[in-house]
C-alpha cells in the first residue's frame with residue numbers, strides 16, 4: 001500500500017473565477033510534487049443549506065455533507081485556501097465545516113472528519129492583507145475541533161495582480177512559501193498519521 005498521505009485541497013469559495021480556487025489548484029500541484037495523494041475538490045459540488053438544528057432533526061445531515069465528511073474521514077489532512085469576509089471566515093466555509101462536524105449516528109466518534117487531521121491554511125484577496133485576518137478565526141476554530149494546524153501559512157495580497165496568465169504566482173517569495181507550506185503538510189501528515 002502507498003504511504004503517500006491522502007490530502008484534500010479546496011477553496012472556501014464556490015465562485016467560478018475564485019482567486020482562492022486558483023491558489024488551491026496551485027497548492028494541489030505542489031502537494032502532489034511533494035508526494036501526496038491529493039483530491040482537489042470544489043465546494044460548488046457540495047451544495048448544503050445553512051445549518052439549522054430543526055432541519056437536521058427532521059431530515060438529517062444533507063447528503064453532500066455526508067459525502068464530504070466521508071472524504072475527510074478517509075483523509076490524513078487538508079489544505080484550505082480561505083477567502084476573508086469582513087475580517088473573518090466566509091459563510092460557505094463555516095457552514096460546510098459546521099455540517100461535516102455533525103454526527104450521523106450515536107456510534108459515530110465525535111468530530112470524525114477533523115480529529116487528529118493535519119491542516120495547512122492559505123488565503124488570497126484583492127485587498128492588501130491577502131485574507132490574513134480571516135485565517136486567525138479559522139485557525140482557532142480548527143484547533144478547537146482537534147485539527148493540528150501548521151504554524152506556517154500564506155496570504156497573497158492584491159489577488160487580481162498576483163497570478164500570471166498561466167495561473168502561477170508572480171512573486172517568487174510567495175511561490176516558495178506555498179512550496180514550503182505544501183512540503184510541511186505532507187511531512188507532518190505522514191509523521192502524525194502513520
Ligand SMILES: Cc1cc2nc3c(=O)[nH]c(=O)nc-3n(C[C@H](O)[C@H](O)[C@H](O)COP(=O)(O)O)c2cc1C
Pocket residue numbers: 011013014015017018019020021083084085086087088124125126127128129130131
Ligand atoms: C461580504 C464580503 C466581505 C468581504 N470582506 C473582505 C475583507 O474583510 N477583507 C478582504 O481582503 N476582502 C474582503 N472581501 C473581498 C473578497 O476578498 C473577494 O471578494 C475575494 O475575491 C473572495 O474570494 P474568492 O475570489 O476566492 O471568491 C469581501 C467580500 C465580500 C463579498
